[in-house]
Amino acid sequence: MKKIFIPTLLTLVLPLLFSCSSILSGYRLNENDAAAAVRQLLQLGASESSLAGSFSKDAIMTTIFPEPVKKVLTTLNTLGLTSEVDRFTTTLSMAAEKTAAASVPVFTRSINNMKFNDAMRIIKSGGTSATDYLRTSAGDSLRRSITPIMQAALDEYKLNAQWEQLIKPVKGIAGNRLNLDMANLMAGLVSEAMFRKMAEKEIEVRNNASARTTTLLQKVFSRNWS
Secondary structure, three states, X not given: OHHHHHHHHHHHHHHHHHHHHHHHHOOOOOHHHHHHHHHHHHHHHHHXXXXXXXXXXXXXXXXXXXXXXXXXXXXXXXXXXXXXXHHHHXXXXXXXXXXXXXXXXXXHHHXXXXXXXXXXXXXXXXXXXXXHHHHHHHXXXXXXXXXXXXXXXXXXXXXXXXXXHHHHHHHXXXXXXXXXXXXXXXXXXXXXXXXXXXXXXXXXXXXXXXXXXXXXXXXXXXXXXX
């Protein structure tokens, strides 16, 4: 009975295996699949963006203070303001992380609404070309959309009052070089951090088969189309 069963099973299974292999080997990339795969790739990167610890003191200081003002603050630190600066940047980092988490739906909506001039080119170009396309086509609008989320986090952590206290000693020195729109500045920092994480995920999907979690990603990114 066993001798009869095994050949019969192979007779049924082998044609299916060869059929699946034939379908995959005969697949031809098209513009619709390319556009859908790029959207899936970017959505995956946005949804998995864990930015805990991404907003260091140095990153925050570089974002909100121009170089001349940073030098003044360094001098003020020697006068006993180190703890105030550290407390402010630590709290601002927490607000940035919260803003990044709340911004995932904003990125997802933008990705869903993306229009492509040449999705095939994005697939074939490799690297971080999908992320770069999103940054170029929607970076400014995404930053503007994130700004009110950032402002809400600033209000929640009462950072505006801390900000005013912190910059009081340097206002006279900084003059109009100090940009007081902290919500907009920090929204830019958050959006760039999101893009970096998405770029990392894009490289992973392009280079690592286990990162291709859908049939479409497997079909489109399992071979070199260039």
